[in-house]
Amino acid sequence: MSLAFSRAVRTSNASQFNSAGLRTLLWRNAPISLRALSSLAGGLADIDPSKLQFTRTGKPKTLPESSTLKFGHTFTDHMLTIPWTQEAGWGAPHIQPYGPLAMEPSSTVLHYAQTIFEGMKAYTDPEGNIRMFRPDMNMKRMNTSAHRIALPTFNGDALLELIKQLIRIDKHWIPSEPGHSLYVRPTLIGTQKAIGVSPPNEALLFVILSPVGLYYPTGFKPIALYGTTEYVRAAPGGTGAFKLGVNYAPGILPQRHAAAQGYSQNLWLHGPEHYLTEVGTMNMFVVFHKEGGGYELVTPPLDGMILPGITRDSVLTLAREHASGVKPVAGLPTDITVSERPVTMSEVKEASESGRLAELFGAGTAAIISPVDRIGYLGEDVHIPVGKDGMGPLSRHIWTELVGRQTGKIPSDWSIVI
């Protein structure tokens, strides 16, 4: 049966990939060629969806109640794995039952943190289609991340095609409740079986899927941040601009410290000027009232320390297209200046005290928008205005627009039907 399925999928997949129509669509959604980053100089094999093997699980799991879902704790029936070797390049992709990976104890990922990942979501739209949101951006960033720690790069379109195939197979796992989704986690690890610190001669790319509920099941709940100056998330010349595993483990202890003081996340402050950089594992936006009316929407620039978040980019793009009149966002005030510029805690504190601060929020794939109501800073709390619904004057409408586009309620070429 497994063999029969394998054949069926190969055939259907190959034909899809050979379909000119679909290919065009793919390229349109990935305007910047990912092939440019691909390390195929030596004529090694790239990821090839036509080589997909499929082994269907013999023991499908019981679907969980959506109300019991806890972020990242439940995984679907299948996973995608794609091996890579220095000699041959990318091997045959395999969709197989979700289960343990056999890893040599010498695997370099276990010693030297050779891991990168992405976070994406798939939604069911009102018509029952499955949608993904700007997945080409994730494929591009994953290649950039891979290059930063000498892991193999790949054709992002090809990986995306395989991810779609995996989602289609496990599509019954996507919760149908509004705002629920399937979290998609592609991960690439170095699996060299020798403990030298070097580019690995073996690697493994795998993709797992996790059904997730609402981030704020009972409505928006603003969070309190601890302005962190004792620890850094990133530094100039470091890895903060890449989605690497190494940026995450070191943040757990500072998060514990913040929690012990009654704050839920870290606000990572940088340098003697205490520049605001990121919030926990999210990008960060602050909104000021401009003198004479209107708003300034500010986020720190991509200076090498800031993750180029896809939600970050979407918020900026929405706000810019709205402000310029290209594509108005319903409800959003018209006078908005969009700035990518450094912002310090002094500026935020002064604005809070003078009434010039309008709101402050985190932005990322998991929470989408995460409003903030106070920042613990040098022993006192800086208060941030928050509306009755937990949101602010800009984030309220940006969130509605983003979620509308993600779930297909608002037409957008950012959302693709798979």
Place this chain on the structure above:
Amino acid sequence: MSLAFSRAVRTSNASQFNSAGLRTLLWRNAPISLRALSSLAGGLADIDPSKLQFTRTGKPKTLPESSTLKFGHTFTDHMLTIPWTQEAGWGAPHIQPYGPLAMEPSSTVLHYAQTIFEGMKAYTDPEGNIRMFRPDMNMKRMNTSAHRIALPTFNGDALLELIKQLIRIDKHWIPSEPGHSLYVRPTLIGTQKAIGVSPPNEALLFVILSPVGLYYPTGFKPIALYGTTEYVRAAPGGTGAFKLGVNYAPGILPQRHAAAQGYSQNLWLHGPEHYLTEVGTMNMFVVFHKEGGGYELVTPPLDGMILPGITRDSVLTLAREHASGVKPVAGLPTDITVSERPVTMSEVKEASESGRLAELFGAGTAAIISPVDRIGYLGEDVHIPVGKDGMGPLSRHIWTELVGRQTGKIPSDWSIVI
């Protein structure tokens, strides 16, 4: 047979651990209590050697020719594993055949780099005893590292006892050639089966052994360093002072860049002053001629960016005890000032030009001492004096003393017979 062995080891091990004499010896070798760091507040189980289970391999591997050994590529017949859970603490240690670990794809180590490790060596001395070098320091540092990324801490004496047991079982793997050793790699990883960024609720400690040959099989060969200003290894508020996996993967690309320009390792320079910090994955020493004669031995201070290396500490201690007359080192010049202080590339460059530079070397477990003959810095080479044997006036004698103590030729309480 496996069961019989298991019983035998349990018995012998329990009796050793209960022997007052051996326990005293252990404590003497670990003057700073490691228990202080242990996270046993909730009454959870610590690592307990008396619970050791042993499964002997049914397929012992063929011992490799020592001349073919490549660092970290060959592993012995057995490994030690110790599981941990948030609910129960440390579980029963198990020495078992070396082989793959079954890891859930959601294991947090694969996503968020929750890994720490140590590097130690075991030697055979001229009398046939097996020796380790200051292993209490590794146990202490491993606990400090674990705490930094919210992994569980443990009783270092207990882990060391189990490591000794593992080495005794695979002692025929220690190459007998002079300077050869068994590299010991304890690793601790987060294995929580859920992709939230948080302290893991499951972890696994494992220890693997790798026979290694001479680092410089054909005599000392000085290396060329690339003074790296584009990338950082560490930053204030970061993790440079801890032996975490996250400090290693990001260094591979800079190392490639250095290699592409004809240099073998990075010299990590920090800040606008270009402070020298570390060399590749080693600590760093520079030696100046003092005005009026004698030498100054300088290494950067432990300011939070420098790994507290055990070879680093040993070099400093040897030199200080020599300089103060407490314990003279054969051949070492008497007039040595030992400094833990910042040192900049300007100072090194000026000293190179004026003839005040005596030598510069890396120090670490793998290479012990690694002399340097030039540094590529801002487009030109800074030349470092090197003796005919590849060593400098201090490193030559420090190396001899260190290796003498490690291999038991020179009596020292740093070296323990296991």
